[in-house]
Amino acid sequence: MTTTTAPTDSRPRGTEAPQRTVHAGSRRRRPRRPLRWLILAAAVLIALVMLAPLVLLVLNAFKTGTDYSAHGPLALPTSWSLQSFQDYLDRVDFLRALWNSVVISTLVALLGTLVSLLTAYAIGVGRVRGSTALLAVFLLATMLPQEALIYPLFYGAQATGTFNTVWSVIIVFTVLQAAFGTYLLSSVMSTLPPSLLEAAALDGAGRWRILWSVVYPVMRPTLSVLMVFFFVWTWNEFYIPLILLSDQSVQTVPIALATLQGQNSIDITSLNAGSLLSLLPTLVFFIIFQRTLSRGVTVGSVK
Structure with missing residues (x-):
């Protein structure tokens, strides 16, 4: 008659078995909260609103008077000209x-x-x-x-x-x-x-x-x-x-x-x-x- 003995634990007493480590890549990434996307969108919108006057300033500075009268302040310059800078420096x-x-x-x-x-x-x-x-x-x-x-x-x-x-x-x-x-x-x-x-x-x-x-x-x-x-x-x-x-x-x-x-x-x-x-x-x-x-x-x- 053969008897089977349970496997003995060879670790010293007082030590516990190491826990399994789960790699971060194996976990599913949590989806970003919608609130974060709303805050990011609001920040981008505020930045665009704050930069809009500076963009219009640059666009209209490189326009000629004729180009500004024909297309208005919101259009891109038909040709980037330094004539406005020259006129300003001549007068001031x-x-x-x-x-x-x-x-x-x-x-x-x-x-x-x-x-x-x-x-x-x-x-x-x-x-x-x-x-x-x-x-x-x-x-x-x-x-x-x-x-x-x-x-x-x-x-x-x-x-x-x-x-x-x-x-x-x-x-x-x-x-x-x-x-x-x-x-x-x-x-x-x-x-x-x-x-x-x-x-x-x-x-x-x-x-x-x-x-x-x-x-x-x-x-x-x-x-x-x-x-x-x-x-x-x-x-x-x-x-x-x-x-x-x-x-x-x-x-x-x-x-x-x-x-x-x-x-x-x-x-x-x-x-x-x-x-x-x-x-x-x-x-x-x-x-x-x-x-x-x-x-x-x-x-x-x-x-």
């Missing part, structure tokens, strides 16, 4: 206007950021008396319409001898942008840990040393974002420069574009060509400082 001193805009926007961005840092440091860290009232005044200055400020600014520029000079616009927008920057930075500085400032003071650091060695490194990403915004906001300003810069030699790019509009007629193709040329510097500026802008926003959100 674009290089002079571009230089004025670059100088004004750069100086306002630098000076406005510096003034914002100093005043916000005094209010947010120095604990100035009546800081809440001061911040309310700064916020009110950013909310006032430019039409309410133009008469005092006009007569002030005439009295100081800065009328028809770039310094009139630089001073005005430095103050206006710094008012917003002070309101923003003072709120951020008030959240700094007091122990950090007290430790620097115990090490013998004075107020200026604390500002440039402790506060400034922490605030540098926010200052970079603020500087980018100041540059773009100043570049697009129209009303105040139109009043304070009546001389063609000191006019900015938006004012140069306005000279193409007559009382009863307007050259659409030249206006589109000029708008495209004025858009290129800000586009290059954003491409250069895109990393700085995204890093500043990310660091500020994490902090």
Whole structure:
């Protein structure tokens, strides 16, 4: 009589049998949820709507006046022509206007950021008396319409001898942008840990040393974002420069574009060509400082 014995398990005690692994490729891929497709379709639609004005601007900039009159603004150019750009450059001193805009926007961005840092440091860290009232005044200055400020600014520029000079616009927008920057930075500085400032003071650091060695490194990403915004906001300003810069030699790019509009007629193709040329510097500026802008926003959100 033969007896069969059950197979013995040769594994040591306390160990379990390895589980079967199922390759990811063997599983059926889950179908994408319809909500994801709807969100993707909505994002694509919003992107197309946002890009539509830029596409029309490019199409009409390379048209001739005859082509625009015959086919309208939505049609493709029958022949890609640079005549509109030539007409715009013949009528407007674009290089002079571009230089004025670059100088004004750069100086306002630098000076406005510096003034914002100093005043916000005094209010947010120095604990100035009546800081809440001061911040309310700064916020009110950013909310006032430019039409309410133009008469005092006009007569002030005439009295100081800065009328028809770039310094009139630089001073005005430095103050206006710094008012917003002070309101923003003072709120951020008030959240700094007091122990950090007290430790620097115990090490013998004075107020200026604390500002440039402790506060400034922490605030540098926010200052970079603020500087980018100041540059773009100043570049697009129209009303105040139109009043304070009546001389063609000191006019900015938006004012140069306005000279193409007559009382009863307007050259659409030249206006589109000029708008495209004025858009290129800000586009290059954003491409250069895109990393700085995204890093500043990310660091500020994490902090």
